[in-house]
Amino acid sequence: MSIDLQSRAETLGQSLPPLMAEAELLAATVMMGEHGRRRAGQGDEFWQYRPVNAGDSARSIDWRRSARSDGHFVREREWQAAQSVTLWVDPSKSMAFSGDKARATKADRASLLALAVAVLLLRAGERVGLAGDAAPPRPGRAQLVKLAVILSDAEDTAEYGAPSTTGIVSHGRAVFLSDFFGDLAPVEAALTAAADRGVRGALVQVLDPAEEEFPFSGRTIFESMGGAMRHETQQAGDLRDRYLARLAERKDRLAQLARATGWHVTTHHTGQPAQSALLWIYRALQGGR
């Protein structure tokens, strides 16, 4: 299963020549991976020459440069470090919903997206991990296998998921994939905590088209995926408008939260192709710097 998920994710990652091309273009301005930190530090790239200060070792003096002038110069290199991206995929039962047999569940789609992002990031040399303690951000291809195993095994008993901020590296990046149908307070708390630690990222609300359209009518008992919650109605069709209003309100709320914390937010439907969502996440992670 994990191999399956991995291979599907790889396939998705490989099937993105436009994305890759985009990434190549973008790479001209932004290098993913060993990012320059725009300040002097450890690294391989030349950053600047500066006059020798007291305390600089003689070894650090760039003699070739110093020879062209009277003073002594030190050659500084740019500080380079890899980015840490933490992914959180909602493992709750509500994500197991699919409105149509032909459509993948939300959990499937969310895992797929997460892993695809991970593939792209890992390929670019970033460190990718999962929220929580199971998989702290690490680079390398081995991490991908680990992520896939964890994602495909993830199963929670909770009806609705709440993001966890543990394991998120400060000043790193984070991607939350969920339907955000549960209580928004934990989400808010998590976002605030993350923002406090300088973490920015993207919220991806994965929804089934059925949840977006509410195509029900007649006498219906709606049950949550775990069966804990239920609501009975005589005319499901009559509830549609009010349901949609509530959904819109929720999306608004998410958008507000995101604005306040500097995160990006989007809604992805399982009925749509995953590539667009992947592209969006990719861009969100870029633009967030």
Place this chain on the structure above:
Amino acid sequence: MFMLGPIGFATPLLLLGLIALPILWLLLRAVPPAPIRRRFPGVALLLGLQDDDAEADKTPWWLLLLRMAAIAAAILAFAGPVLNPKQQQAGSGPLLIAMDATWADARDWPRRLDRAAALVDEAGRAGRPVALVRLTDAPEEITFQSADALAPRLVGISPHAWSPTDSAAWVPVLPEGGFDTFWLSDGLDHPGREALMAALSAKGAVTVYESPRPVFALHPPRFNEGAIAIAASRLPVGAEVGVEVSARGPDPSGIERELARVPLRFAAAEARAEVALSLPPELRNRVTRFEIAGLRSAGAVSLTDDSLKRRKVALIGGREDREGLQLLSPTHYLRQALAPVADLMEGTIADILLASPDVVIMADIARVSQTDTDALLDWLDGGGLLLRFAGPALAASDVSRIDEDPLMPVRLREGGRTVGGAMSWGEPKSLAPFAEDSPFHGLPAPDDVTVTAQVLAQPDPDLAARTIAALADGTPLVTRKAVGQGQVVLVHVTANAEWSTLPLSGLFVQMLERLAVSTRPAAPEAGDLAGQIWVPEVVLDAYGQPQEAGDMPGQPGEALAEAIASGPGPALPPGLYAGSDRRIALNVVSDETVLAASSWPSGTVIEGLEAPKEQALKGLVLTVGLVLLMVDILAALLVSGRLSGLGTGLGRKAAAMAMVMALTTLTPVDAQAQDTLADVPKDDSFALQATTGLVLAYVLTGDGRVDEVTRQGLIGLGNVLFARTSVEPEAPIGVDIERDELAFFPFIYWPVVDSQPLPSAAAYSKLNDYLRTGGMILFDTRDGDTAGLSGGATPEGRHLQRLAAGLNIPPLEQIPADHVLTRTFYLLQDFPGRAVRSPVWVEAAPPDAEQVEGMPFRNLNDGVTPVIIGGNDWAGAWAVNGAGAPLLPVGRGFAGERQREMAYRFGINLVMHVLTGNYKSDQVHVPALLDRLGQ
């Protein structure tokens, strides 16, 4: 039976179930449709939302109505609704069934018999005595008897070809006491009907049955200005309708066939239609009867007598040396008198005799050459009539002076005589009254007919016998002599007005008529008929079929004249009556006949013969209920939201399934008749299909049920043949004798069906070819259980007679015990099908067949019978269904199965006979052959 309008219910108590419907309403209404349970993560957003209204809590009213209708339909269906149920005839006491039994009944006689049989059955069940009378019979004592005694006689009752002469004559013989009457009327008004009706009404309830089928009557054709005027009447007068009148008669080889056919259209609201049929004289003279094609009724047949015949008269005049003087021409008056009523021809004797004229008239011709004389004598021997007129040339010649000329009836005295002229004594002579033995007897002898000159006959011994008309002084005016079968007649005056005023008078035309030179007017005068005995030659039965008159007694002319005026009766059935020198047709419908509808006193119960057919509605109502339930499935899906715009696959499938089921139940199962009409392809596929193997064929009769049973029967026979013999037939083929080639089939099974139209002439010739070239047809009237072939008492039997009339069938005999058919495969004694005892007819053995000493059967080595005729319904006994199981019951129990086995054995013997001919008969020679080989 409980009745609601035209619908009756077999078990009306079940209708009480309808009372339960309101309770059902309440129950259904209290139970809302079951909710759907859905897993839906968005439920978090729904929590706390209230429904706008709780209406869907209850089943919607229209759904309720639908379900109630479905259940009501089920209740109605099981209550056994029947449309137009046959009402039990109320009443008790004796029942009289009066049938008009006229020619007008013949068109649907089987149906009338069925109705009468149903009445008798009913009476039998009710224990009522019953009597049946035909009003066309002579009135006789009516005795009521038990239905059991009457029922077997019903089959043999047939209608008469005439109308009741006076129904009122039945009034005195009506039995004492009250009884109910059912009157199966033919729909026409007959004399005395009202009186009888009144008498019957006084005895008890009278119910009248009338058939709505129209009555057509063909009036006798008249000769009118060179064409035959054909008229027909109809009743009731309705919309425009067309019939076809066919003229039948012998063809040159003597076989009766259709000579001409003319369409006759009744305009809307017209009771009578006429059409003119123009026929060549050769053809016209051969017509023996006209009939409305397709109608089986004596009223639709009109026999023709001599009145339609036009004699061919050859006129041979003297020398035309006085050109321009028409009135003096010796033949002018003859031509004038004969042109309207005969076909005239002129020419030389040699030429004319080739055209075989009926009459040759020679006006003032003295000498006839020896060759012509011989030819004329030959012609006279064959029945010709030579009519000679005297004249100056004859008077001046020495013909028949000393010896009697063979072409003259008497010897003539030289010169003749002239009386009343300027140079002679005496007054012109007038005619003496005609003697009784003269063909002119009865004609008036007008005073103004005078003779001024004539030739005189020698007073020979036989002159008196030969004189058939004389002048007032006794001198012969017309003499006659028989020559062979013909006769020579001499008129002793000229054919023009030179010697007498006879040609100017009406008497001249009448005398020509009497001499059968010209045709008589259509309607014979009573006086013409009187004094003779008219012997029926051909009589018509009620179906319009000619029957041999047999030894029916002749009738006096007066009676015939009356019958012609008032219509035929028991003593004088319609037919052709022969007198001394002419034949008179007595037809059912005369020229004046007007079809008058019978009118019944108000209050009489009149039922159509086609009493609205009893039709069980159970299936229909159940179907309606089922369809309603189907709709209910859809509606329930709709209400419960499972049918969201047919969007989901499940809903669509359910809807499709419901539709399919609904359509399947509604599709009428009526494909049987269609395959019989399927066009036979014009290419070789039929021939290939028929010849790739041995194929048993059967004739498509047009009756779908019979055809199907026959097909299945031949399949069953084929299976048995396959299993037991080396004959391995292919699937049987139904042949249309009009279109299909028959030569492919060694054997054709022909179930005789009453309704099958007679084959066309082309088909007959094809069938005759088939029979002549070795084919075999098995005619099965399938009526062996009721009547057999005895006298054509059943409709099938009668139809077989008509059918076979056009076939070249050799003399038949009942199958002899030593016929080869009894031993071609199995040894058989009898040949049962579904019926047992009906005789089987095959070609008669040659008369010289003799039994060889020591041999079990006669020496019958040649010839395979071309036809086998029987009525045992073999195909029914052979028939198997698709699974190979017998289709129809045969007999009872084990004996029945034995009978079926024997039927199969007959079939095997039959096919063996067809395929191997008399091979088994040849086996009788085996001992002799072995003997010879042994030497």
